[in-house]
Amino acid sequence: MGKLDNEKPVLVIGTSGLDMVGRLSGDPEEGTSTPASIRFAFGGVARNVAENLARLSQPCTLLSAVGDDPQGRGLMDLLREAGVDISHMQVLPGQTTGAYLAVVDSHGRLRMALDDMTPLRALTPEFLKGEEALFRSAGMVFLDANLSPETIAEAVRLARKCGIPISADPTSRHLASRLTPHLRDLYLVTPNAREAEILLGRPMRLEDPSEAVAAAQELVARGVCIAVISLEEFGVAYATREGRGHIPALHTVIVDPTGAGDALTAAVLFAVLNDIPIDEAVRLGISAASLTLRSKQTVIPDLTLERLYEEMM
Numbered sequence: 374m375g376k377l378d379n380e381k382p383v384l385v386i387g388t389s390g391l392d393m394v395g396r397l398s399g400d401p402e403e404g405t406s407t408p409a410s411i412r413f414a415f416g417g418v419a420r421n422v423a424e425n426l427a428r429l430s431q432p433c434t435l436l437s438a439v440g441d442d443p444q445g446r447g448l449m450d451l452l453r454e455a456g457v458d459i460s461h462m463q464v465l466p467g468q469t470t471g472a473y474l475a476v477v478d479s480h481g482r483l484r485m486a487l488d489d490m491t492p493l494r495a496l497t498p499e500f501l502k503g504e505e506a507l508f509r510s511a512g513m514v515f516l517d518a519n520l521s522p523e524t525i526a527e528a529v530r531l532a533r534k535c536g537i538p539i540s541a542d543p544t545s546r547h548l549a550s551r552l553t554p555h556l557r558d559l560y561l562v563t564p565n566a567r568e569a570e571i572l573l574g575r576p577m578r579l580e581d582p583s584e585a586v587a588a589a590q591e592l593v594a595r596g597v598c599i600a601v602i603s604l605e606e607f608g609v610a611y612a613t614r615e616g617r618g619h620i621p622a623l624h625t626v627i628v629d630p631t632g633a634g635d636a637l638t639a640a641v642l643f644a645v646l647n648d649i650p651i652d653e654a655v656r657l658g659i660s661a662a663s664l665t666l667r668s669k670q671t672v673i674p675d676l677t678l679e680r681l682y683e684e685m686m
Contacts, residue, residue: 377538379646381512382432382458386501386528387419387544388490388519389437389462390471391444392671394631397478409476414631414671415448416473417490418517418544421632421672425639425661427456428676431646434507438463438492444470461504463495473631481627481666490519498527508535513560513646516541518548525551529558538598542638543568557596561645563638565603582619585610590617601641601655603634603662611655620655623663623684632671636661640681660684 391413398408423435435457439445441464448470452459471493475486501524508514514532516525516539532539538560543549549564549571556562556572569588570576577588585602589612592600602610608621640661644654660681664673673680 377646377648378512379431379648381510382434383423383426383513383515383642383646384434384436384507384511385419385423385426385515386436386496386520387422387515387517388417388471388493389415389420389435389439389448390417390473390488390490390492391448392416392473392475392631394475394477396481397476397484399479401476401484412669414669415444415451416632416671417471418519418542418635419515420448420452421635422515422517422542422639422642423457424452424455424672425636425676426643427452428672428674429639429643429678430456431643432458434458434461434511436461436496436501436504436507438465438495440464440468440470440492441466442469461507463492463500465492465495468492475631477630481630483630493519494521496520496524498523501527501531505531505535508532508537511535511537513537513642514539515642518542518544518551520551522551525555529555533558540638540642542635543572546571556592559597561599561601561642562592562597563601563603563634563641565605565634569602580604580607582607582610586612586617586619599645599651601637601658603637609637609655609659611651613651616651618652618655620652620659623659625663625666627666628669630666633662633665636665636672636676643678656685657681 395409401407426433471490508531540561543564549568589600637658641658
């Protein structure tokens with residue numbers, strides 16, 4: 374793997390929206406309300422990755438879509454303050470900003486989630502073709518799998534045409550298959566274990582690090598340069614064309630899991646762009662996820678590289 378250009382912006386393409394997360398105080402009971410603490414924050418995989426990168430002082434441009442409503446305007450204000458280039462985002466008149474509704478148990482584990490990403494339909498292949506100049510000026514493209522298969526294919530085509538590497542997050546088990554046709558084009562992919570099962574077309578045991586390392590190697594054999602598989606409390610497995618490994622998770626209290634995987638992805642992406650060795654890059658990703666798990670916020674507002682190294686220690 375050669376040195377990448379970290380001075381050019383990362384072009385981040387995908388979802389932005391409002392996160393609503395309810396943490397149950399006890400066991401849910403069907404047909405009635407359950408006491409819980411409920412928080413609101415701005416989210417979306419691409420939006421989270423872009424903000425994390427900007428907090429780490431990595432230039433990035435976000436291509437996403439929001440409604441012309443208070444939520445959309447607030448989301449864009451926060452990104453602007455964080456340092457993300459939002460000048461090419463779509464603001465859709467008469468539409469509401471996308472939303473993600475999650476329910477986590479009293480231990481902070483996700484029980485179920487719903488999402489409405491209707492505004493993302495505006496990111497069509499034709500829209501991306503009109504933004505080809507952004508691809509030409511980028512150092513890397515990042516995609517989340519909420520994009521339509523046609524839009525993903527066009528983003529991959531444009532990135533290949535402009536000679537820039539592509540990173541991607543499968544986003545969820547039911548969306549992961551959208552990346553399967555493009556594995557050979559991916560520089561970095563960051564699935565969790567359930568998403569990796571879809572990418573590989575076979576089951577794997579979450580609690581078995583050696584099997585996860587083998588799965589990461591298989592993704593590399595299918596064309597990916599760097600595969601990083603999150604195993605939740607069992608750590609992270611990774612593989613490249615030069616090596617492989619497994620890093621245990623940091624033991625931490627889980628306040629809210631929302632955004633932790635996106636933080637891991639962004640930190641690994643940042644580290645790779647800055648020519649940090651892959652083992653250290655994954656450790657930085659685990660640090661970012663650990664900090665986010667302990668936070669009530671989707672992105673740590675005072676995130677720095679120094680904080681990531683402190684968490685590693």
